[in-house]
Amino acid sequence: MTNPGIETIGGWIPEQRLDLAELGAKFDAKPEFVKRKIGFTGLARKAQGEECSDLCVHAFNQIASRISFPLSEVECIVVVTQNPDTGAIPHAASLVHQKIGAPDTAACFDISLGCTGYVHGLSIVKGFMRENEMRRGLLFTSDPYSTIIDPEDRDTAMLFGDAATCTVLSENAQYQIGKSDFATESRSARAIYTDHWGGSLSMDGNLVFRSVSLTVPGLIQNNLKRNGTDIDKVDLCLLHQGSKFIVDTVRSLLRQSEEKVPFLAGPYGNTVSSSIPLMLRDVLAKETLPRQILLAGFGVGLSAAATVISRVDTT
Numbered sequence: 136m137t138n139p140g141i142e143t144i145g146g147w148i149p150e151q152r153l154d155l156a157e158l159g160a161k162f163d164a165k166p167e168f169v170k171r172k173i174g175f176t177g178l179a180r181k182a183q184g185e186e187c188s189d190l191c192v193h194a195f196n197q198i199a200s201r202i203s204f205p206l207s208e209v210e211c212i213v214v215v216t217q218n219p220d221t222g223a224i225p226h227a228a229s230l231v232h233q234k235i236g237a238p239d240t241a242a243c244f245d246i247s248l249g250c251t252g253y254v255h256g257l258s259i260v261k262g263f264m265r266e267n268e269m270r271r272g273l274l275f276t277s278d279p280y281s282t283i284i285d286p287e288d289r290d291t292a293m294l295f296g297d298a299a300t301c302t303v304l305s306e307n308a309q310y311q312i313g314k315s316d317f318a319t320e321s322r323s324a325r326a327i328y329t330d331h332w333g334g335s336l337s338m339d340g341n342l343v344f345r346s347v348s349l350t351v352p353g354l355i356q357n358n359l360k361r362n363g364t365d366i367d368k369v370d371l372c373l374l375h376q377g378s379k380f381i382v383d384t385v386r387s388l389l390r391q392s393e394e395k396v397p398f399l400a401g402p403y404g405n406t407v408s409s410s411i412p413l414m415l416r417d418v419l420a421k422e423t424l425p426r427q428i429l430l431a432g433f434g435v436g437l438s439a440a441a442t443v444i445s446r447v448d449t450t
Contacts (some may be wrong), residue, residue, distance in 0.1 A: 143202065167346075195235055213272070255432075426445065
């Protein structure tokens with residue numbers, strides 16, 4: 136049985152930005168509120184006409200030359216998105232497959248999840264690859280929320296940025312993926328929702344905050360225990376970058392430092408399923424890799440998910 140892990144990660148963030156200071160002034164939000172609660176200085180925006188699959192291709196191109204195997208040997212392509220290309224049929228993974236020139240033998244499918252999508256995706260794709268004895272796969276995240284944001288809605292217009300990532304899963308791994316834990320509070324599902332396909336996003340921020348603060352710290356502690364570790368033994372905790380306030384709150388409940396539980400998405404915003412792999416991409420670029428990293432997402436569903444990844448020591 137194969138045992139794929141994280142080999143490398145490519146990420147793409149558009150250069151275009153919406154300025155949070157200008158948005159704050161538009162919505163009569165005090166600068167201190169924008170700085171301390173929201174925490175973003177800009178929101179990344181894709182070019183007009185670019186689709187979910189185009190963002191995926193941009194992310195793939197960032198690491199295409201660094202993969203340990205030829206593209207002709209890719210065995211599965213999976214895209215985490217809730218906003219696939221216009222029309223939604225065919226699935227985004229099929230379009231990515233075509234645009235990067237992957238082999239006809241590759242399996243392709245989408246995962247419809249938001250801010251917990253990356254943690255879910257790692258678990259799903261690892262299991263799929265192991266069961267089918269696959270050794271080489273690509274896991275994409277791409278959720279251009281700018282396509283469903285009402286620019287006049289104060290609750291959402293100051294939060295979301297566009298981005299995409301591509302995680303290469305193979306046996307030539309830098310990190311192995313541990314056990315995952317999940318939670319769903321479906322009674323609060325409409326805290327983040329659209330009322331029809333392609334409709335504008337609505338969000339009850341207070342309900343989301345309550346759910347996260349009551350659910351996520353305990354979920355994290357349970358997951359650490361299931362992976363045979365604890366909060367003091369992991370070197371880094373990468374939380375979904377929903378806002379500075381929500382990351383600060385979970386960090387406080389875990390009683391950890393800002394260095395260990397960082398908020399890093401200030402320049403580009405909440406990129407939904409891409410927020411965790413974007414941070415992890417930067418970790419993998421460092422000369423010295425952390426031994427254990429906790430990954431935890433929370434959001435649409437309302438859902439939460441956590442896992443621990445462990446460095447593969449080759450010495």
